[in-house]
Amino acid sequence: MTVTTGVAASRRIIRRGAAFRDAGPPVALVVIFLIFAALSPQFRSIANVQNIVDAAAVLAVVTCGITFVLMMGSIDLSSAGVMGASALTVSLLVANNRNDNDFGLAGIAAAIVLGCAFGFLSGLALVLLKVPSFMATLGVSAIGLGVATLMFAGVQPNISDAMLKSWAIDRFLGLSYLTWIAAACILAGWLIQRYTRLGRYAFAIGGAEEVLTLSGVRVKPYKVAVFTVAGAFYGLAGVMVTSQLGAGLVQAGNGYDFSAITAAVVGGTLLTGGRGGILHSTVGVLLVMVLTNGLVQIGVSPYWQGGVEGLIVVAAVAAAVIPQRRRNQVVK
Amino acid sequence: MPLIALVGLVVALTVADPDFLTLRSLTAVSRTAAPLIVLAAGATLIVLCGGIDLSIAALASLSTVLLALWLPDLGGLATPVVIAVAAAIGAVQGLAHVLLRIPSFIVTLGGMSILSAVALVVSGAGTVRVVDDSTVKWLELYVAGYVPMSAAMALLVVALIAAVVKATPLHSWISATGYSESAARLAGTPVDLVKIGAFCVSGACAGFAAVMLVSRQFSGGPTMADNLLLPAVAAIVVGGTAITGGHGSLWRSLAGALVVTLLRVGLPIVGVPSAYEQILYGVIIVVAVALTLDWSKVSIIK
Numbered sequence: 001m002t003v004t005t006g007v008a009a010s011r012r013i014i015r016r017g018a019a020f021r022d023a024g025p026p027v028a029l030v031v032i033f034l035i036f037a038a039l040s041p042q043f044r045s046i047a048n049v050q051n052i053v054d055a056a057a058v059l060a061v062v063t064c065g066i067t068f069v070l071m072m073g074s075i076d077l078s079s080a081g082v083m084g085a086s087a088l089t090v091s092l093l094v095a096n097n098r099n100d101n102d103f104g105l106a107g108i109a110a111a112i113v114l115g116c117a118f119g120f121l122s123g124l125a126l127v128l129l130k131v132p133s134f135m136a137t138l139g140v141s142a143i144g145l146g147v148a149t150l151m152f153a154g155v156q157p158n159i160s161d162a163m164l165k166s167w168a169i170d171r172f173l174g175l176s177y178l179t180w181i182a183a184a185c186i187l188a189g190w191l192i193q194r195y196t197r198l199g200r201y202a203f204a205i206g207g208a209e210e211v212l213t214l215s216g217v218r219v220k221p222y223k224v225a226v227f228t229v230a231g232a233f234y235g236l237a238g239v240m241v242t243s244q245l246g247a248g249l250v251q252a253g254n255g256y257d258f259s260a261i262t263a264a265v266v267g268g269t270l271l272t273g274g275r276g277g278i279l280h281s282t283v284g285v286l287l288v289m290v291l292t293n294g295l296v297q298i299g300v301s302p303y304w305q306g307g308v309e310g311l312i313v314v315a316a317v318a319a320a321v322i323p324q325r326r327r328n329q330v331v332k
Numbered sequence: 333m334p335l336i337a338l339v340g341l342v343v344a345l346t347v348a349d350p351d352f353l354t355l356r357s358l359t360a361v362s363r364t365a366a367p368l369i370v371l372a373a374g375a376t377l378i379v380l381c382g383g384i385d386l387s388i389a390a391l392a393s394l395s396t397v398l399l400a401l402w403l404p405d406l407g408g409l410a411t412p413v414v415i416a417v418a419a420a421i422g423a424v425q426g427l428a429h430v431l432l433r434i435p436s437f438i439v440t441l442g443g444m445s446i447l448s449a450v451a452l453v454v455s456g457a458g459t460v461r462v463v464d465d466s467t468v469k470w471l472e473l474y475v476a477g478y479v480p481m482s483a484a485m486a487l488l489v490v491a492l493i494a495a496v497v498k499a500t501p502l503h504s505w506i507s508a509t510g511y512s513e514s515a516a517r518l519a520g521t522p523v524d525l526v527k528i529g530a531f532c533v534s535g536a537c538a539g540f541a542a543v544m545l546v547s548r549q550f551s552g553g554p555t556m557a558d559n560l561l562l563p564a565v566a567a568i569v570v571g572g573t574a575i576t577g578g579h580g581s582l583w584r585s586l587a588g589a590l591v592v593t594l595l596r597v598g599l600p601i602v603g604v605p606s607a608y609e610q611i612l613y614g615v616i617i618v619v620a621v622a623l624t625l626d627w628s629k630v631s632i633i634k
Binding site for chain 1: 607
């Protein structure tokens with residue numbers, strides 16, 4: 001009798017712990033928002049809030065992709081390279097000043113497919129060659145940047161495709177089309193995570209891969225599939241950056257890889273896998289954007305942005321690891 | 333293996349361009365290779381312990397800025413001070429890794445971001461010119477008339493670290509940490525100290541590489557060394573040091589760094605556009621890691 005109540009009690013404590021953990025990032029978001037709103041009159045203007053949400057669009061899409069990888073307990077550093085390659089691809093396939101192509105939506109689809117291909121490559125390197133994901137994706141990122149540089153060929157392709165350009169300019173209900181695309185991505189990501197086998201298994205792989213393997217699930221195809229899905233998100237993000245810049249640049253994805261990891265980790269997705277998810281990461285994206293925007297508004301140099309993100313990542317990972325310090329004695 | 337690749341590359345380049353095997357181009361190659369050798373040597377220690385240091389390039393960039401800023405005031409003292417500061421930054425990362433129990437690649441990824449930001453702010457996001465470079469100029473001299481001083485110093489650094497590691501219990505401590513950390517801990521190896529020490533040496537090496545870069549370019553810049561990260565990682569894995577830790581050596585990374593430099597110099601000679609350089613690094617890293625991996629250790633790869 002006492003045993004059962006003990007178990008029930010501990011379970012309740014665990015559940016309360018989980019609820020507390022899940023509530024942390026949203027509460028932090030609100031608190032930080034209120035602090036900046038109190039400090040800076042420009043920050044609390046409607047226009048600035050629109051700004052923050054619009055600026056979060058690309059990062060949100062990248063973070064959607066990386067969240068699936070992080071849920072498995074792997075990591076993905078390839079987004080910068082993949083985004084560069086897809087940005088160049090789409091800018092050379094839609095109407096532009098370099099060639100006579102005008103494929104419109106098909107060009108955008110091609111860029112996303114290219115992103116998938118890069119993700120597939122990362123997945124294969126992980127599963128077949130057994131290269132740890134951070135190394136494999138570092139390599140794939142370099143390959144992506146190289147491919148982008150080859151396509152760039154010294155002349156910047158400026159896009160003249162009306163539809164792609166309008167994505168960044170035209171607004172619907174006060175927010176740019178890109179923001180709505182990002183919202184659709186978040187919804188799609190959430191649906192994948194919640195209702196498909198892929199999303200469920202990504203969680204399970206992160207939680208206990210051995211158990212999953214022992215229960216007869218062939219894990220490898222799902223790992224490759226997760227990296228491929230992530231690649232698709234990066235491909236789309238590359239397209240979105242191209243729409244913002246009006247041109248295809250090799251550096252389109254510069255910094256997004258790290259910002260996305262920051263956002264996901266801050267939102268409560270553990271690097272060890274098995275925790276968090278798309279909605280957590282979305283909160284993380286908003287947190288990062290509010291923080292960087294707010295710091296600029298109160299007069300901190302924008303050059304500090306990377307430093308702030310670095311500190312946040314280390315702090316967030318450290319905070320997440322503290323409860324399980326004993327469990328993973330070996331940390332590489 | 334890396335030695336065979338090295339000899340093969342030299343032969344291939346000589347066949348492609350008979351002028352390659354002349355004194356002038358060889359000194360040029362060794363001078364280009366020097367900062368890379370030093371960076372790779374430092375980071376090799378960390379890889380041997382089973383970790384990784386992704387912040388070396390950013391730390392070197394920051395160090396070039398600091399050196400360029402401090403040279404006018406500190407003169408000859410600036411070089412040791414910068415190296416000491418870089419070593420301290422490395423040690424801090426090591427401490428964060430060991431005490432907070434964060435995976436090394438996350439600590440150093442965060443470190444990379446923080447150090448880049450500091451470099452940007454300190455330098456005002458611009459190049460810092462060095463007006464009076466008399467105190468770092470000695471690296472541009474030649475030993476015995478032919479060997480560039482920077483290359484000789486790079487060799488000296490590798491030899492020194494390798495000798496110290498070999499002559500002390502460090503050798504067995506490092507490989508024990510790399511092969512099986514929990515076993516090493518149970519056997520009483522000061523695992524935490526070894527790791528912090530490795531990060532500290534890696535930081536110092538990044539600082540020294542920065543001195544070399546400043547002496548060659550007469551300036552410091554917040555992104556000056558950033559493009560050395562991939563070549564340095566490639567040098568380590570091409571040398572045959574296993575990313576899983578334990579297996580490998582500094583001399584292997586020296587050979588790896590030379591291979592990477594030759595590839596970099598050689599591509600234009602063979603007529604391949606330098607845009608392929610990046611792709612090559614990517615492929616090299618993935619393939620070399622796969623080949624040198626300790627498969628017995630890796631039942632689950634994340």
